[in-house]
Amino acid sequence: MSEKVIVFLHGTNATSWTLDPIRHFFEAEGYTCHSPVYRFHDLPEGEERTQALKGVSIADYVADIAAFIETLEQKPIVIGHSLGGLIGQLLSARELIEAGVLINSSIINGTVPTTEMERALGKMFMSAGPFWEDVPGQDFDLLAAYGLNTMPVEQQHDICDRLGTESGQVLFELFFWMYDVNQTTRIDFTRATAPLLFLSGSEDKVVPPTTAKTMADRYGTRATFIEVPGRCHYMQLEEGREKLAQHCLEWIRAL
Template sequence: MPVAAAAPPIVFITGAFVTTACWDEWKQFFEAQGYTCYAPAWPHKAAPAAELRRQHPHSPIAQSGLADVLRVYAEFIRQLPVRPIVIGHSYGGLLVQLLLQQDLVAAAVAIESAPPLGVVAWSWPMVRAVLPMLGLFSSVRTTFLPTFAQWQRYIANGLPLAAQQHTYEHLLAPESKQVIRDVLSLQAHIDFNRPHAPLLFLAGGNDRLMPAVLNRANYRRYRHAGSIRAYQELPGRNHALLGQPTWREDAALVLDWVASLEPPPLSRCV
């Protein structure tokens, strides 16, 4: 059923290593339900993935840190007439939590989220996937670009080869090593005891990069008794959840959760 005209807009928060094209189908889905939707690009990433890959390894993307990316979304949201619903995937899930902490959103969904500082859960595949992205023995002045083999193993595991190749070519962009390292800094700190707008965590049962055990640990850290939070694990989903054949089912789940919330007063950001 289409939403009321006064419903908050939706801002989609993109993760690392991809472009906003990862949200194309989700945007169309929610727009068909009557929502006004936005998917702002990260700094230096407002271009097709193939063009961004041609700039690697000396891409201006390497200049960005967590604070730079967060600022893009915070400033965008502050220009909206009311607080939006924010939906973020992977690194975008961490950005969602930081925006929530700034009291900039009406409700938030963190899908297969990167963890805030101090949230840990052991997973050997995750360690093997993330360590190269940190580029610990290379210059932060250059970008990191996953190989197709890394994409297959940690992002699109379980998908047919043709789907793995399509998503790699259509979505993959080089990324700033500084952005990845900043997850381990105080910039990624969350005060889990403070009140917050409703927050939903979705985890992929087959996610090797940000596994369900990590998302569950993140969810459990939120302790404010008066704030709404929810967690659900989705069986069979890898880290490329947004584009799996089940994406429409997952988008509908998010839609139902948002619709279940008592409509908050529409208010501007400050």
């Protein structure tokens, strides 16, 4: 068989640039890499993007990536960050991937917050009105506290300035899976048999290790969970990310 193919899946409010450092590492190692962008995320900020993103679901992103994967000659490995990690799990349940590396994956249906900061974030969304009908952007203070908290302030601003708006429906499905009538993030564990590597930054406040571990444990021996010391939610952009990429490479080579 030819060299393994890797598909990189980005998180909310982002595009593929958030995984470029890891992709460049794997390309240098000779891997064929693809970085698809979720629908409408390549549109510039403005009314067209806002109207296009309203009501868009995680299920739409999964359908788009599934269609892309079906154009490939072999099942790929996915490396997903945040929402991309969740989408990787949903693709596994559709038997479309060989394996998945999940960097601070967003939670799946049935995963309960384990920290007060997670619960506070949920309460904040509750107080924001019907955000699922809107297309929220990034709040710097919130992002700095939850997702970029181990980075220098200058880098925090740089990342926040490059992130965009996101479908409120997507955020609703992420944070309030218990009220989602479509159960969008529910995993069929009888079909999700691909090996998964869960990488969890010890300082991630969005999906802290205590929560990520409960999610990984639901896969039993199919999942490997590793807590990465001193790293935040966007750890693939932090200084020293080469070590993180090397760890991913070693796990993939051992498959």
